[in-house]
Amino acid sequence: MGESITLAVSTVIFALRPHPESQHPVLWLPLVRRVRSPHKGLWALPGGPLGTTEDLAASARRNLHETTQLTPRYLEQLYAFGRPDRSHDQTMPDDRTVSIVYWALVHADVASAGVESDNVRWFPADDVPDLAFDHNQIIEYALWRLRNKMEYSRIAAALLGETFTLSELREVHEVVLERTLDPANFRRQIEATGQVVATDEFRTGRRHRPARLYRHNHSIELADNGPLTGR
Amino acid sequence: MGESITLAVSTVIFALRPHPESQHPVLWLPLVRRVRSPHKGLWALPGGPLGTTEDLAASARRNLHETTQLTPRYLEQLYAFGRPDRSHDQTMPDDRTVSIVYWALVHADVASAGVESDNVRWFPADDVPDLAFDHNQIIEYALWRLRNKMEYSRIAAALLGETFTLSELREVHEVVLERTLDPANFRRQIEATGQVVATDEFRTGRRHRPARLYRHNHSIELADNGPLTGR
Numbered sequence A, B: 001m002g003e004s005i006t007l008a009v010s011t012v013i014f015a016l017r018p019h020p021e022s023q024h025p026v027l028w029l030p031l032v033r034r035v036r037s038p039h040k041g042l043w044a045l046p047g048g049p050l051g052t053t054e055d056l057a058a059s060a061r062r063n064l065h066e067t068t069q070l071t072p073r074y075l076e077q078l079y080a081f082g083r084p085d086r087s088h089d090q091t092m093p094d095d096r097t098v099s100i101v102y103w104a105l106v107h108a109d110v111a112s113a114g115v116e117s118d119n120v121r122w123f124p125a126d127d128v129p130d131l132a133f134d135h136n137q138i139i140e141y142a143l144w145r146l147r148n149k150m151e152y153s154r155i156a157a158a159l160l161g162e163t164f165t166l167s168e169l170r171e172v173h174e175v176v177l178e179r180t181l182d183p184a185n186f187r188r189q190i191e192a193t194g195q196v197v198a199t200d201e202f203r204t205g206r207r208h209r210p211a212r213l214y215r216h217n218h219s220i221e222l223a224d225n226g227p228l229t230g231r
Helices: A056-068 A108-113 A136-150 A155-159 A166-177 A183-193 B057-066 B108-113 B135-152 B154-158 B166-177 B182-195
Strands: A004-018 A024-035 A046-049 A074-081 A095-105 A119-123 A196-203 A213-218 B005-016 B024-033 B047-049 B076-081 B094-105 B118-126 B196-203 B211-216
Touching: A004 A056, A004 A136, A004 A155, A004 B005, A024 A056, A024 A166, A046 A056, A056 A074, A056 A095, A074 A136, A074 A183, A074 B076, A095 A136, A136 A155, A136 A166, A155 A166, A166 A183, A166 A213, B005 B135, B005 B154, B024 B057, B024 B135, B024 B166, B057 B076, B057 B135, B076 B135, B094 B108, B094 B135, B094 B154, B094 B211, B108 B118, B118 B154, B135 B154, B135 B166, B154 B166, B166 B182, B166 B211
Parallel strands: A004 A095, B005 B094
Antiparallel strands: A004 A024, A004 A046, A024 A119, A074 A095, A196 A213, B005 B024, B005 B047, B024 B118, B076 B094, B196 B211
16 A cells, blocks of 8 residues: 555643753743654654544544543644654654644643553753654643743733742743743733733742732633634 | 545735725735535635655745746735634535635735736735635635734835835835824834835936835844744
8 A cells, every 4th residue: 555644633832831950940841752653662642543423623632632631721733744764763664654743731730630550741941852753842832832821812811820920930931932021021011901900819838928829811812813812 | 534624825915006096006816716526616825735754844935836837925824714614515515625725915016027827916905805605704814814924024015116105115005004193103104113224216206206115124034933933
């Protein structure tokens, strides 16, 4: 034959978790160890073949849930990767896979509750091993999109819990954008966008004075995808 | 069987051409009449099945060239459309097609040179007939992306020739964004971005004083797609 194109759906899942050494929050993502050829034994993005009657986003949600037991707060199509040689394997030279990749954001508490096993493990996004196929490149592209979206969208809140302080929100921006932000300027800009709403609750702690908790403004979509929003 | 998913690549191609009545420039796009089931006889986006050893973008370029004889100045992946019922047809109930859609910009002179026939015809983008599959929705989404890209990118130049006046560039923005722009403000903003470079040539005409011609600044990518730029 030599004429088979398989259609797969994979997902890049980001969460903020403390770095094991510095304890500062960094971006993490879960990977799955491949248990069959090609690239058996290598880590890869969660995913699998598209079900024959399954919607693309539903397939991303299903794979995500099956591998990590997680439900994303934010899920968006990233890109279709289809270089003819991307899944090339000596043992199956005629096999070709086109992957439609989604990216998802989950918040830290949920991510901590996600199950890890021999074949599912979370890695810091800047410290992943050599992955199967072109998955290293896919992650690089997903990080780039996350950084770009952060500057004109409201998705940072998807990495946090239901309520958060402005310091926590600024920290998310700092981690993703890889630069420090002036607290007073950040507060002014965020308040001007109307994307967060002050609650009557406060975060209290031993070392800091109480900080007001905010929540995401639910009247604003997490990401504006025009005619496709909400599909 | 009932288990077949076909992978197709289609392309939305935009050009600026005069409206047949007002003679003002508007966005046009070429459509192809389907000569086989499903949806035989309806107009559709140019496209076809992905070749088994063909890159996704190469497939978009090939289909685009075969149907319109055009080479795009700008080509980018738009979105993968895969609703299970999107290609549903009474005569082939088990057939399912997932379409990876590209969008392309060509400039008016090239578009005018494109061949039209009984089965290939250009339509004003806001006046297309009922199309095959979900292609009306795909065009709606492509227009939305074009309008959003225009505001933070440099792709307007892809709709113009090698050189253009600032009035012509402003006109492109006005057509796509569907609002008038102040000429002095537009000039200031465009000059601040460095995205166009003045030439020593002028456009002369009977009714207007000579206007300086500009060209796109080739040191700036038409669209910044991060790690995927230039692929």
